[in-house]
Amino acid sequence: MNADGRRSRLNRTPEWLALGKHREELGQTHLRELFAADPGRGTGYTLQVGDLHIDYSKHLVTDETLTLLRELAAATGVAELRDAMFRGEKINTTEGRAVLHTALRAAPDTVVEVDGENVVPGVHAVLDKMAGFADRVRSGEWLGFTGRRIRNVVNVGIGGSDLGPAMAYEALRSFTDRDLTVRFVSNVDGADLYEAVRDLDPAETLFVIASKTFTTIETITNATSARTWLLEGLGGDQGAVARHFVALSTNEEKVAEFGIDPANMFEFWDWVGGRYSFDSAIGLSLMVAIGPDAFRELLAGFRTVDEHFRTAPPEQNGPLLLGLLGIWYGAFFDAQSHAVLPYSHYLSRFTAYLQQLDMESNGKSVDRDGSPVDWQTGPVVWGTPGTNGQHAYYQLIHQGTKTIPADFIGFARPVPVLPTGLAAQHDLLMANFFAQTQALAFGKTPEEVRAEGVPEELVPHKTFRGNHPTTTVLAPELTPSVLGQLIALYEHKVFVQGAVWNIDSFDQWGVELGKVLAKRVEPALTEGAAVEGLDASTKALVDVYRTLRGR
Numbered sequence: 001m002n003a004d005g006r007r008s009r010l011n012r013t014p015e016w017l018a019l020g021k022h023r024e025e026l027g028q029t030h031l032r033e034l035f036a037a038d039p040g041r042g043t044g045y046t047l048q049v050g051d052l053h054i055d056y057s058k059h060l061v062t063d064e065t066l067t068l069l070r071e072l073a074a075a076t077g078v079a080e081l082r083d084a085m086f087r088g089e090k091i092n093t094t095e096g097r098a099v100l101h102t103a104l105r106a107a108p109d110t111v112v113e114v115d116g117e118n119v120v121p122g123v124h125a126v127l128d129k130m131a132g133f134a135d136r137v138r139s140g141e142w143l144g145f146t147g148r149r150i151r152n153v154v155n156v157g158i159g160g161s162d163l164g165p166a167m168a169y170e171a172l173r174s175f176t177d178r179d180l181t182v183r184f185v186s187n188v189d190g191a192d193l194y195e196a197v198r199d200l201d202p203a204e205t206l207f208v209i210a211s212k213t214f215t216t217i218e219t220i221t222n223a224t225s226a227r228t229w230l231l232e233g234l235g236g237d238q239g240a241v242a243r244h245f246v247a248l249s250t251n252e253e254k255v256a257e258f259g260i261d262p263a264n265m266f267e268f269w270d271w272v273g274g275r276y277s278f279d280s281a282i283g284l285s286l287m288v289a290i291g292p293d294a295f296r297e298l299l300a301g302f303r304t305v306d307e308h309f310r311t312a313p314p315e316q317n318g319p320l321l322l323g324l325l326g327i328w329y330g331a332f333f334d335a336q337s338h339a340v341l342p343y344s345h346y347l348s349r350f351t352a353y354l355q356q357l358d359m360e361s362n363g364k365s366v367d368r369d370g371s372p373v374d375w376q377t378g379p380v381v382w383g384t385p386g387t388n389g390q391h392a393y394y395q396l397i398h399q400g401t402k403t404i405p406a407d408f409i410g411f412a413r414p415v416p417v418l419p420t421g422l423a424a425q426h427d428l429l430m431a432n433f434f435a436q437t438q439a440l441a442f443g444k445t446p447e448e449v450r451a452e453g454v455p456e457e458l459v460p461h462k463t464f465r466g467n468h469p470t471t472t473v474l475a476p477e478l479t480p481s482v483l484g485q486l487i488a489l490y491e492h493k494v495f496v497q498g499a500v501w502n503i504d505s506f507d508q509w510g511v512e513l514g515k516v517l518a519k520r521v522e523p524a525l526t527e528g529a530a531v532e533g534l535d536a537s538t539k540a541l542v543d544v545y546r547t548l549r550g551r
């Protein structure tokens with residue numbers, strides 16, 4: 001802290017400077033050397049977070065690096081900010097809001113106060129209401145307007161009101177009621193809604209309109225089109241809306257204005273950020289798909305990691321460690337991106353979900369005081385499931401010129417629904433998982449290549465530098481609880497990074513400008529209206545568009 005109580009500039013703190021010096025000393029030290037020097041590294045550089053076994057031995061770090069990184073965390077007040085978050089303090093300062101996704105999975109007897117009111121009873125009341133509704137849909141008790149049971153659920157939402165439930169629905173598909181069709185519509189491109197409903201019967205279809213604000217143009221547009229589709233299909237009686245539309249929102253007034261009965265609204269609160277919301281009412285479609293018990297298991301998984309993050313000492317704190325490792329590579333290895341590579345088909349949407357979580361949270365370039373940062377903040381997060389990536393972009397990770405830290409996420413057992421023959425493929429999948437991190441870390445030396453009799457001119461091409469850092473996260477099986485643990489691990493990792501970088505990880509002003517401009521441009525496309533303030537390039541593009549549209 002400075003004398004005026006403000007934080008020192010991060011990159012002028014003694015802890016940061018010490019890390020810089022240490023990085024110079026580390027130079028080109030290779031993982032081969034680090035492993036040779038410490039035979040216990042493979043087991044020593046690991047930790048357990050709930051069911052997650054985390055191996056960080058294949059990172060370009062020594063004991064000294066880890067100590068210096070933890071000193072940086074201590075100097076930047078990570079633990080203090082964490083405790084303030086859990087207590088319900090308004091740590092989202094630019095919006096004056098508490099940040100309490102952790103209260104969404106708190107045990108019923110926990111007390112978490114916002115403005116003097118304990119929010120936990122409200123959380124559980126909504127969870128119970130969701131469970132009652134989910135059970136009625138799943139059992140066939142909730143009937144559509146014409147008396148038919150609901151067989152299709154279409155979630156309409158975008159960003160945090162889509163990515164979480166859509167990702168988790170895929171992740172937990174093996175736990176879902178296979179008699180229900182569950183789809184997710186997010187894009188304002190009409191094709192999204194068209195493809196989602198074209199083969200559905202409106203009499204059997206429930207729309208779940210998910211929007212924290214209930215003002216998001218994409219969602220309201222799609223919801224309005226969905227209502228038209230439904231009413232056209234059911235003869236136009238407005239009364240049908242009450243049986244086929246429910247809302248997940250913080251904004252009761254707008255929900256009622258749209259025509260949804262507030263009795264069919266599942267509430268959440270402004271202290272839940274959109275990208276941190278899927279374990280709130282925003283998870284309703286998922287709860288309908290997997291059932292309330294599995295949803296509660298998911299919440300318990302989140303809670304396990306919340307407790308770990310809150311109480312584990314720094315040396316054993318998983319989210320702290322992962323956050324600090326990311327800072328290390330961004331600041332001192334100029335790593336620009338971070339790959340998340342799940343070896344599970346069910347986690348096909350996991351990285352897309354993390355993109356919002358991480359990039360909307362930490363894609364910031366001014367600190368909490370509004371001063372420009374002169375250190376790297378959030379990385380570009382990318383990746384797709386395992387072996388598919390191996391046959392696409394892994395080449396660049398292995399032999400390209402960039403440092404790309406990567407997380408490998410895998411499971412010891414396949415999900416139990418797989419028949420024996422297909423379950424047997426799991427070992428092959430996991431053999432790839434282990435082989436890749438080994439190849440990335442240790443590579444293949446020119447000597448090893450030559451020893452295979454490779455002609456000299458091909459040796460450079462077949463040499464693998466190695467030294468590519470990876471984290472391995474190995475869990476017993478992909479269950480609702482494990483999924484909750486994984487997500488909370490990343491939520492808190494992102495938190496740690498924002499705390500050290502001294503940025504507000506909980507606002508997203510950067511998405512606003514595009515929204516405002518889109519509203520301004522639309523009349524130019526449809527009516528040819530002159531638009532104030534269009535730059536020359538955009539104006540010319542709009543003209544081309546109008547010509548192509550025949551307008």
Ligand code: F6P
Pocket residue numbers: 158159160161210211212213214215216219274275360508511
């Ligand atoms: O993209 C901006 C954003 O505000 C996200 O943070 C949010 O998840 C998304 O839009 C959707 O917002 P809403 O739930 O209010 O429709």
